[in-house]
Amino acid sequence: STTPHHPNATGRSISLSSPPSDFAQKIDVNPPKGTRDFPPEDMRLRNWLFHNFREVSELFGFEEVDYPVLETESLYIRKAGEEIRDQLYCFEDKGNRRVALRPELTPSLARLVIQKGKSVPLPIKWFAIGQCWRYERMTRGRRREHYQWNMDIIGVPDVTGEAELISSIVTFFKRIGITAKDVGFKISSRKVLQEVLSLYSVPEASFAKACIIIDKMGKIPMEEIKKELKLVDLSNEAIEDLLQVLSMKSLTELEEKLGDAGEAVRELKQLFSLAEKFGYSEWIQFDASVVRGLAYYTGIVFEGFDREGKLRAICGGGRYDRLLSTFGGDDIPACGFGFGDAVIIELLKERQLIPEVPLEVENIVCSLDPDLQGAAATVATLLREKGQCVDLVLENKPLKWVFKRAARINARRLILVGKSEWERGMVSVKILSTGEQNQINLDDLQ
Numbered sequence: 001s002t003t004p005h006h007p008n009a010t011g012r013s014i015s016l017s018s019p020p021s022d023f024a025q026k027i028d029v030n031p032p033k034g035t036r037d038f039p040p041e042d043m044r045l046r047n048w049l050f051h052n053f054r055e056v057s058e059l060f061g062f063e064e065v066d067y068p069v070l071e072t073e074s075l076y077i078r079k080a081g082e083e084i085r086d087q088l089y090c091f092e093d094k095g096n097r098r099v100a101l102r103p104e105l106t107p108s109l110a111r112l113v114i115q116k117g118k119s120v121p122l123p124i125k126w127f128a129i130g131q132c133w134r135y136e137r138m139t140r141g142r143r144r145e146h147y148q149w150n151m152d153i154i155g156v157p158d159v160t161g162e163a164e165l166i167s168s169i170v171t172f173f174k175r176i177g178i179t180a181k182d183v184g185f186k187i188s189s190r191k192v193l194q195e196v197l198s199l200y201s202v203p204e205a206s207f208a209k210a211c212i213i214i215d216k217m218g219k220i221p222m223e224e225i226k227k228e229l230k231l232v233d234l235s236n237e238a239i240e241d242l243l244q245v246l247s248m249k250s251l252t253e254l255e256e257k258l259g260d261a262g263e264a265v266r267e268l269k270q271l272f273s274l275a276e277k278f279g280y281s282e283w284i285q286f287d288a289s290v291v292r293g294l295a296y297y298t299g300i301v302f303e304g305f306d307r308e309g310k311l312r313a314i315c316g317g318g319r320y321d322r323l324l325s326t327f328g329g330d331d332i333p334a335c336g337f338g339f340g341d342a343v344i345i346e347l348l349k350e351r352q353l354i355p356e357v358p359l360e361v362e363n364i365v366c367s368l369d370p371d372l373q374g375a376a377a378t379v380a381t382l383l384r385e386k387g388q389c390v391d392l393v394l395e396n397k398p399l400k401w402v403f404k405r406a407a408r409i410n411a412r413r414l415i416l417v418g419k420s421e422w423e424r425g426m427v428s429v430k431i432l433s434t435g436e437q438n439q440i441n442l443d444d445l446q
């Protein structure tokens with residue numbers, strides 16, 4: 001080139017034609033606040049986790065779906081005071097549209113089900129694994145994105161839907177080595193709340209708001225809970241009664257309070273009896289304090305928890321029979337759950353159940369002679385056409401370098417293309433674990 005070159009400290013030549021300021025522009029190599037990169041080792045663990053999500057979903061006959069990470073903001077505008085609404089990652093795009101990065105997957109599912117309408121026969125059993133976003137002040141230093149596994153059953157009104165969903169999560173836990181000693185499910189129904197509030201003629205509009213307030217029990221002081229419940233028109237009597245019911249841990253106790261005629265007790269009894277048939281009774285318990293923090297739940301709600309009580313909820317879900325109709329769709333019953341990718345990894349670390357997911361490449365192929373680079377490519381292609389993984393050494397490197405890389409990528413075999421062998425249509429194959437080395441005819445290589 002014509003421009004003068006002067007080696008700088010690193011010995012690499014700098015072309016002075018570009019102004020020195022170009023070199024001051026070192027970008028910030030970290031991802032945006034609250035987000036993560038997945039370098040290879042982390043990506044292998046994530047793939048292991050998602051592979052198990054997928055395998056279980058397919059074991060239960062569910063079909064995979066996906067939606068855009070960007071949705072119209074109105075999909076999430078609910079007036080029940082949810083945290084997910086306060087933290088919506090929303091903005092106005094260049095077409096002046098109000099849009100949002102999805103904070104959860106269920107509204108997208110509802111949108112797609114309505115879009116598909118009668119063309120999709122019921123019951124619908126869909127699953128998705130998608131990245132979800134929230135925007136919160138970094139003061140809390142919490143993550144702004146996570147991946148969620150969702151499974152949903154649309155069109156099944158009975159608690160057989162919820163029983164099936166819980167069975168799929170139990171199946172997942174078992175697959176990755178988690179037992180009923182490690183985690184359990186707290187199960188309740190929002191109909192418990194509904195039936196208590198109906199004793200006090202609380203307006204329907206207060207129901208969802210009351211649920212969201214009650215979901216904060218244990219996270220904010222009880223005085224604050226009571227204050228907020230008053231603000232949504234609950235009388236002191238109603239509040240006291242409600243809090244007493246929410247502390248119940250047995251269905252018998254609940255039945256004494258509500259009687260056995262209401263839907264709440266009946267459905268919970270049905271669910272616990274189905275759990276027996278599915279074989280996961282030891283995993284579940286009734287706990288009236290479970291309401292979950294999403295406004296659209298209308299019936300059974302459940303959450304997976306770690307029995308040591310160190311971690312936040314592992315997963316959660318329930319019945320949402322009104323969501324489709326609030327989006328203008330038909331009155332179709334639905335239930336589903338969300339399972340985040342963060343707490344489960346914390347739990348696996350706690351239990352020393354994080355799997356070894358090593359990089360494994362069957363072969364490393366290299367030529368010892370610059371003139372045989374093409375021959376090495378031929379050998380690599382031949383093996384790849386047989387479905388064998390090959391790391392092809394792309395430059396002429398000393399053997400010491402090749403052995404080091406072979407060890408790092410966990411290669412089983414080193415295929416050496418040398419001049420004398422190649423002339424006889426042979427290559428040298430070294431099994432790296434034993435050191436055994438043979439000369440193999442190219443046609444016999446597999």
Ligand SMILES: CC(=O)Nc1cnc2ccccc2c1
Binds near residue numbers: 104133134143340
């Ligand atoms: C533990 C964790 O990462 N939680 C998390 C992270 N990002 C989210 C984003 C949207 C909704 C919920 C979220 C939850």
